Amino acid sequence: MKNNFFTIGLNKETGNVNSIVINDDPDRMNWCGMTHEWGELVCENRVIQTKSRWTELVDFTENESESVSNFTNGKLDITVKRSFTDLGTYRESYTFKNTIDGDVFIRKGEIGIYIPFCDEWKSADISQKHCSNTHIWTGETESWINALKQGISDYNIGIVVTEGAIDAYSIDRANQTIRSNTRGNIIVHPEGIELLSGESFTIAWEMFVHKGGEDFFDKLKEYGKICPVSEKYTVYPDEAAEFSFETDAENIKITLDGKNIPYTKNGSKISIKYNTEKKGENRFNITADEKRTHISIYAVSDFETILERRINFIVDNQQYSRKGSHVDGAYLIYDNKEKTLFYDKQVTDHNACRERLGMVLLITRYLQTHKNEKFYQSLMKWVEFMKREIIDFETGEVFNSEGKDHSTVRLYNAPWMITLLCELYNLTGENEYIDTAYKAVKFYYTQGGKKFYPNGLSMNLTVDAFKKAGNDERTAEIINEFKQHVQNMVDTGLNYPPMECTFEQTIVTPAVTYICEMGLITGDTSYKEYVQDHLKVLKRFDGMQPDYRTNDMPIRYWDDYWFGKSELYADTLHYWSCLSARSWNTYYLLSGDEEYRERAINCVKNCFCLFKEDGTASCAYVLPFKADQHTGDFYDDWANDQDFALYFAMTIF
Secondary structure (H helix, E strand, C coil), X not given: CEXXXXXXXXXXXXXXXXXXXXXXXXXXXXXXXXXXXXXXXXXXXCCHHHCECCCEEEEEEECCCEEEEEEXXXXXXXXXXXXXXXXXXXXXXXXXXXXXXXXXXXXXXXXXXXXXXXXXXXXXXXXHHHCEEEEEECCECCCEEEEEECCCCCCEEXXXXXXXXXXXXXXXXXXXXXXXXXXXXXXXXXXXXXXXCCCEEEEEEEEEEECCHHHHHHHHHHCCCCCCECCCCEECCCCCEEEEEECCCCCEEEEECCEECCCEEECCXXXXXXXXXXXXXXXXXXXXXXXXXXXXXXXXXXXHHHHHHHHHHHHHHCECCCCCCCCCCCECEXXXXXXXXXXXXXXXXXXXXXXXXXXXXXXXXXXXXXXXXXXXXXXXXXXXXXXXXXXXXXXXXXXXXXXXXXXXXXXXXXXXHHHHHHHHHHHHCCHXXXXXXXXXXXXXXXXXXXXXXXXXXXXXXXXXXXXXXXXXXXXHHHHHHHHHHHHHHHHHCCCCCCCCCCCCHHHHHHHHHHHHHHHHHHCCCXXXXXXXXXXXXXXXXXXXXXXXXXXXXXXXXXXXXXXXXXXXXXXXXXXXXXXXXXXHHHHHHHHCCHHHHHHHHHHHHHHHHHECCCCCECCEEECCCEECCEECCEECCEECCCCHHHHHHHHHC
């Protein structure tokens, strides 16, 4: 099938789509690129003899502008029609008919449609031309998908639901072999429904080409879609939940937990300002005539309370004490369900070093502005562990695991330690920390650091600490090392090198942050120009859904596997979103552009849902309804590495 905008490849043996190409795209990207075909159906049939998730193709017809596929699973007949509209959009409809002599109750997630966008990490040059960042809004009748090329491009795909409602999505990674570098097959789920014998329902959508960002939402408005928006998706006690949307509907109703919420109307614009009465998620349900959707805003305690409660919990519950142990004094993973510490030296994402330094950075930064003897004594006990187990104060070498283990060199670790040593110097004024930071910087750059894209280094903080120490020669030397590091990023441009993942958000954030920091350190305005394309690429990772879990939050789908108890590859709300916030804020400091300041604050505050009122925390929120048939939509049990979010929030606020 082909029209002026799209070429759709169809598999007549399966009745599904195997390629979607935008005709004018110079890269000829196939947007359908995973291990399943587009339009494959999941229709549970729980009759024991025929229990199956799949359907059987009955017949298939096709011409240049239309195709029809008919399927059955013994309980439902499904008719899939594909065609082009007069406006040139590509339309698909899926009609499900009850064929048994009795009612069929379809539960949430029981029916699914595969839309396997090519959402994975390949080398940076390939990813930016042939892979997508797929942002999914399961907002009932107002659902949409914004699939952006991972690189700068005017050729992007939007999907808007025009009939029926979608209320969930799942991820299926069956047969995937590249682990952390593939998101997996996306499955969207029509909402649950009851069908009488012979009754049917339809889910339909249209696909269009857009230039990204504003153009996508302009096109949604042409469809008359309700798109609620808020400037703040996480609010403090003194902040009201505020949002607005546009509609010409006559019958409008907004509810929260069954309670009617007042609104004001000015023409077609509906505005809501409501003081939340409960902490946690506040889901405002919106109905406007026949349309239904929602917006989710999270309410938290004030920032000072979050910090104090979290650090109290770390000090009281996450510091290990046992004489003779390598991890005596260390802060360890905490299992919120079992209420126990966890440690595994062999699985280094679960050891006492590496990302666990986030807890220490948080406490050290906090103590610079808050006097607390209990916190300070706990920190000093950890410092004893640090000196004994994970850094050589004579050489500046930082180790991957306790016991000063040389077996693995990991270039993410030393930048976190360098930042921590500078924070310890700022806290105590003791020269041993700044002296060791100097050695650590020099050692790091002998290990290949100049070509690495670390996510924990703070060049500004480090330079300021050395200036504070009063050694001009060392300060100039450190600035020169950093300048060479940044120049490598400038020279590399958008052809980012692979790190632990081949290409992802926190490979782009170092380029944005450190190029901007070098502009701040040197006062050279050319760095503002160097960073512009990196900003554009970084934005494409960020979600724009009306939900605190995804708004201004970058796509990440491997973190819970490596750092969580659940070990699931699935989309997550993950604290490393804070590195995008840090990048936006650093660009704001360089440019003065308030848009980026607001974006930074929204992003980092949306991480606060990972920190609960009792001081417990979670390393990730698993977003999909299901992930490889495991139930999703939950906070992982482990508090592991999420405290970097609070640390970087302190540097932004």
